[in-house]
Amino acid sequence: MKRTIRTTVVTVGALIAALGLPAGPAHADPVPRIDLRVLVVSDGGPSTDAIAAELAAAGTPYTTVDLTQPGRTVIDAGFLADTVDSRPRAKFQAVVLPDDNPFPAGSAEMAALAAYERTYDIPQVDAYTYARPEAGLQYPVDGGYAGSLDGRQAQVTAAGRSGPFGYLDGAVPFEDNDPSVGESWAYLSRPAAGADFTPYVEAAIPGRTATGTLVGEYRHDGRRELVVTFVYNRYQQQFRLLARGIVEWMTGGVHLGASRNYFSVHVDDVFAADDRWNSTLDCTPGDVDCTDPNATPDPIRMTAADVDHAAAWQNSKDFTLDFAYNGAGSVDHREDNGGRDPLADRLIARRGEFRWINHTYSHPFLGCVQDISVVPWKCATDTDGSIRWTSRNDISDEIAVNRVWGQIAGLPLVNDELVTGEHSGMKVLPQQPQDNPHLAPALGDNGIAWLGSDNSREPAQRRVGPATTVPRHPMNVFYNAGRAAEQVDEYNWIYTSRAQGGSGICEDNPGTTTCLPAPLDTATGYAGHIVPLETRIALGHALSNDPKPHFIHQSNLAEDRIAYPVLDGVLDGYRALFTDDTPLVNPRMRDIGAELKRRGDWRAALGAGQVTAYRVGTTVSVDAPSGLAVTATLPAGSTLRGAAFGQAYAGAVSGWTASGSTPLVFTLPASAAPVADAATGRAKVTRPAPRTRVPAGVTDPRTRVPAGVTLPQARVPAGVTDPVGHSADG
Structure with missing residues (x-):
């Protein structure tokens, strides 16, 4: 049987009231617990749907808040964090938003998310956003590009290959399956002046020798965002090539579930x-x-x-x-x-x-x-x-x-x-x-x-x-x-x-x-x-x-x-x-059948709320029904019960292991320890985001698929x- 963890919601102190930095010396604070679950905030668009589908296929737990639904859950401090056994708990290891800020101006929900991300060093994915200074980029009208990338080829940068997209040889071709149909749309631009921005995937700006970013990391206000400036759906090859890296970036390479590429x-x-x-x-x-x-x-x-x-x-x-x-x-x-x-x-x-x-x-x-x-x-x-x-x-x-x-x-x-x-x-x-x-x-x-x-x-x-x-x-x-x-x-x-x-x-x-x-x-x-x-x-x-x-x-x-x-x-x-x-991976039939069956059992256990997993520093604990095959992806060098865990794939290790009568406890390598500010124990705060507004006459279309662009869904409806x-x- 699954063990019950006692949870107490703390309502006093700056941590929960405002998710600000705690008073007192950093050494007095316990290392926070980070639950291995992703928060997906959706606007009903194809890009957040694609990321959710990637998580589901891998068996990575996530919670969806659909902004289009009346009576939806309100995102506030209590929804995002609490305290368990005197230890601060972040309920989500990553946040996926439709764009860099899908909420109305002055939104308390966005403020709660920003404070949460700062406090616990929680990364944020902007699933498809307009290139603008608030996302660390210049406007595309300033020497960039806004338009179709059908049939064009993007490239993973050196930083991308040494980082979350290291499993790719470099090329990221964009599909052009029907010349009469627009299938992709992107904003290409360069990092904004003074922005702490690292491009991971770039493409040539049509008509120019310069390149513009499609995927990059923006660090500001003590927060980290993965900024994606092209629209996609779950079936398009350009997303399929980058999906693994998006998940690995947002989870720091530590998450439940696993993904491989198969062909038999x-x-x-x-x-x-x-x-x-x-x-x-x-x-x-x-x-x-x-x-x-x-x-x-x-x-x-x-x-x-x-x-x-x-x-x-x-x-x-x-x-x-x-x-x-x-x-x-x-x-x-x-x-x-x-x-x-x-x-x-x-x-x-x-x-x-x-x-x-x-x-x-x-x-x-x-x-x-x-x-x-x-x-x-x-x-x-x-x-x-x-x-x-x-x-x-x-x-x-x-x-x-x-x-x-x-x-x-x-x-x-x-x-x-x-x-x-x-x-x-x-x-x-x-x-x-x-x-x-x-x-x-x-x-x-x-x-x-x-x-x-x-x-x-x-x-x-x-x-x-x-x-x-x-x-x-x-x-x-x-x-x-x-x-x-x-x-x-x-x-x-x-x-x-x-x-x-x-x-x-x-x-x-x-x-x-x-x-x-x-x-x-x-x-x-x-x-x-x-x-x-x-x-x-x-x-x-x-x-x-x-x-x-x-x-x-x-x-x-x-x-x-x-x-x-x-x-x-x-x-x-x-x-x-x-x-x-x-x-x-080229498995034979019975191995494929066993893999599919394990996945089915795993999905059922996740759906029934029978799996609890969290990270504290370099320790990952997973509590699941005895005998259930548990799947996880961890950094190379991770161990379980003192022995090497998993099989190497795409720069990480992953695999299945049976749960027992006590929680599984994985130990991550020292290189996977969270990077913290020496004085506070919290994530380092970088310079603030530029507050430039959208210039007069420029429409900010970051949450919409442009007119005339059709995103094919499945081969057989x-x-x-x-x-x-x-x-x-x-």
Whole structure:
């Protein structure tokens, strides 16, 4: 059980009444306790939302005060600080504001925040602010710039690389995904005269040789602010690149939660063949919905040369693919070819170079029995109207026989992982709104603990009997395409209008963001449109602390080998942006599942108020339910129970550790001790902020997204089913 900490709110003395400096010598004051929680003050805009999303994804506790909501919490001294067991307590380790001062002139709330930040040396992030002297910067009209940064490239300064953004190699490219849409807006300027301001990220001022700051630290009045002068949302690459540094700056590198960049790729249907898209029929012969009587399946299957290419590619990228295999594919091929199967021979010979996942023996549909007499198919029923299901024995045989086949072939298997064909057995809307009731028992029969699912259909992890799902991102590189031209043809059919010969899915779901204004050229559309888009989407997942694997198919490694340009784009693009101590993490399926499960348990405990964490000097204490895996990010050299804590990543250490019957106590290195004024024990006070007003005729737009600037949100809007999930056969 979680221990209860007695809290007494002190209402006397200057500390709480005005959050001023205490009377008496500094040595008489106990070192304050700083709770490991962030205060996010939101105006409903995308920038504070983006920072909150970053904290949530990492598992870092935060409290939101929404300035747009009536009856909201008032920010005052009692809300910000109190005393616990005779020790002053700061309830928040950092403050995030929409801009440098979102309150009305003379606001008591801003005064309380400023006093709080001075007293406890609490840093403040200005999520998106106008460049002005109150933020330590010149106005952009004074030789700076106000406008779009679409397609431009910013750079981390030397101070940024030696400070909070040291995980970046230097470049911070700004997206330009649609030339007809404004996607970014920024104010570029130089530090104001006399301001104690350190630029961390800069960009060239258009039309000039000078640069202007986009992110920098402003020190004034005994306070520290991270000033950000460009607008962003949680999905844009420029924010994703800088998000880690923003959090590390505001927390001093000491916080609950952790973040890494992940990328894993599952290749389904290995040993089997995938049926090819027919450009004349606009369907895939062999698929249940391609009912033309003249349709003849045209299989796509890897060759031995494709295996050698895959192995060589892995070695060149320091990356490992996960092969989800179907043993019947090789058995059938040998039966049809006099016992010969060069593909299987080569795969088995090089089996130790890949990771392997059971994908069932013959890749059948394991849900309801499909009635394919209608399009789209429906679940077959018995005479009493009950659904006919694939039996427990049939499901179990598919799992067990494939496992035995793999063991005989010497594949290095992990037997508790499974991906069913098309993710079948689990619910498939609209035809099958529930799991096959025989699936869970069959999983138990075979000791399956981790079950692959389709993230475009079920993004949340869930239990299926004894197994826990591992949602996988489908890539828009289709299972039924081995050549670039047929990939483009199918892409055109899916994402163009009916008048253009397409499926009309975009007319039915106009929010789908992959829709095309006109068909792509089949000769150039893959390299020119699809590859850059899919690269950006997959890299966006990798930069979002998202460990979920992506999946493609063996057909994409055959013939034109169309998967590699996308994979190269992700891996090469990533390595051009990050330092060597911030690698892409490439876990296998069960490790991904365990990570997602730990995160779910952690979020639940945070939401229930079961975790208390705070810092006193160089000691961090975390009190959590016994057995809960606790996650934290700390400076390199931190210890737990006298032993080194965590794994090194991005210049820090982080990881999971189980809580016990007593609080976890971490010790930070001496270099992480707070810097204090020798006379007062408090943060040093620097020169005051300039009080210059906005010049006449200059509008201060710091809290608004300028007219004409559109910030794209998600690739697939809420409520819209991603068509990729339907065309990417699992």
